[in-house]
Amino acid sequence: MSAHGGGKDGQSHGATVQLDDQRSSGGSVMIETLRTKKASTLYLLTDEFDVLAEWKLSANVRRGSHSIELRRSLTARQEITALLIERPGTLAAGDVATVSLGDADSTLTVRDQSGTGALVDISQLRTDVDASLFVFDATGRQIGGSGVRFVGGTEIDSLTVPLESPLEGSQSVRVVLYESNGGPIAETTAFLRVEDAGPATLTVEEQTSDGSSIDVSHLWTAVDSSLFVFDESGDVVGGSGVTFDAGDEVTDRSVDLDESLESTQEVTVTLYESNGGPIATETATVEVSDGGSASITFDDQTSDGTTVEIASLRTPVDSSLFVFDEADTVIGGSGVTFDAGDEVTDRSVDLDESLDSTQDVTVTLYESNGGPIAEATASVTVE
Known part of the structure; x- marks a missing residue:
């Protein structure tokens, strides 16, 4: 079978998953933000693409911080990938973060304030480990904190941090304390009203x-x-x-x-x-952009379950390939990327998880940092 991309119509505007660097006891991972537009499944994967958690979600879910229990506990610091897959197999959103084990004792307090937009006042800060402070604007862009570091045991009741990129308008800012060479150990959000910036x-x-x-x-x-x-x-x-x-x-x-x-x-x-x-x-x-004339030809085939064959593929933009089984689980394509203008034929794709039985398999090509631009489904007979 073959399929031709019809642009980015499949991209799910509004679907979001945010996974921040964090500390954990090893048995769970905290998702900071989760939004779905359609019925979806959230997967948490290790850097070797082992599935740690699978969570089926209905359409229009909106959640803030939410803890997800893992199928098996982490035993060491690990990079975790979160993939939000819309049924029947569209990648709607994704994020990657580092999860460290154990707890750090820290406190960070920042109150709502007004000013010129060039400074942010920290009311209280305490950390028992070496740490660094960063300030982010409402869009997530780092605007301050570079070079603001603290040694373990620091306790401060008042601190003014200059912003490298002064705010031009009133907004919420996020202040995060990161363990040196690790993830966040404390964070808070405060509203900064910029004087004379308008309503x-x-x-x-x-x-x-x-x-x-x-x-x-x-x-x-x-x-x-x-x-x-x-x-x-x-x-x-x-x-x-x-x-x-x-x-x-x-x-x-x-x-x-x-x-x-x-x-x-x-x-x-x-x-x-x-x-x-x-x-x-x-x-x-x-x-x-309509995604150009991206296309995939993926024919019915016989396999030993460890690979699938792409008959032909063409992409006008930088893109990535993912393979889904009949349960809409990502089973292959890790690291399979293409440059704009690539055309390939008879490409073998290794599967991260082998197929155990004959089933329909879907191959989807995604624009880098974007939505799907081509997709095809074929029956794969496992022998």
Whole structure:
């Protein structure tokens, strides 16, 4: 059988899994953020792609910090991969983090504050191990803390940390204390109100889209407001019904467009006070890509269960390959990547988990850091 990619329509805007570096007793792993758009399965994998946990989820799940019990306990520091797979086999989101064993005794307190946006005040810090401090803005970009290090046993009641990239608008910041050469041992979030910065903050970054939506990196508003999206001609193409209440703050918000963009162009996103004028605006280039003419030919075949054969594959963009069994479990493709313009034939792909029986197998090609661009399913007879 063969399949041709129809663009990035399969990409699940809004699906998210966030897995931070952390400490654990070894029997569980903490997921920081989890959002699904469709019925999905979350897998936690070791660096050798052994499955540590499998969690089936319904559509539209939204969770904050959540502990997941592992099938077997970790016995050493380990890099863990989280994959959120939408049924019947689309990679919706993923993340990688290091899990260290044992506990560290630490305290970090940062209160909501106002100022110029160039500093953040730490109210209290204590650590019994050597550690470093980092500050991140609402989009997750590091903006301060480089070179701020502490030796084990440090106790501080007040500390001012200069930001290397001053904030231009009011927003929540995340302050994290990392063990030296390890994961986070304490973290907190506080709201920094930037004086004279206006009643709203809006960040829209340059991005690639299939033309049906755009992503807003960060938005905060002090007043009830509405969002509108304008194309390069100044016509409204999206935002209808997208409203925010006073005090709302969102990150990585996907906004569906009422009229799809047909070409790469500059798009303007403007936040209006309800029944009033504009209070924040951002312009960014949106590259419209349909994923090109990516294709996979994957024929019915006989195998010993350890490999599958790709008859042909073509990709116009950097991409990665994943193999799924009939239960939608990732069983192969680890490290199988292709450069833009690659065309291959008769490619053998080793499976991380051998097939034990004859079944339908799906091979999916994903744009690097993006959604699926081609997919094919074939029957694999195991002998």
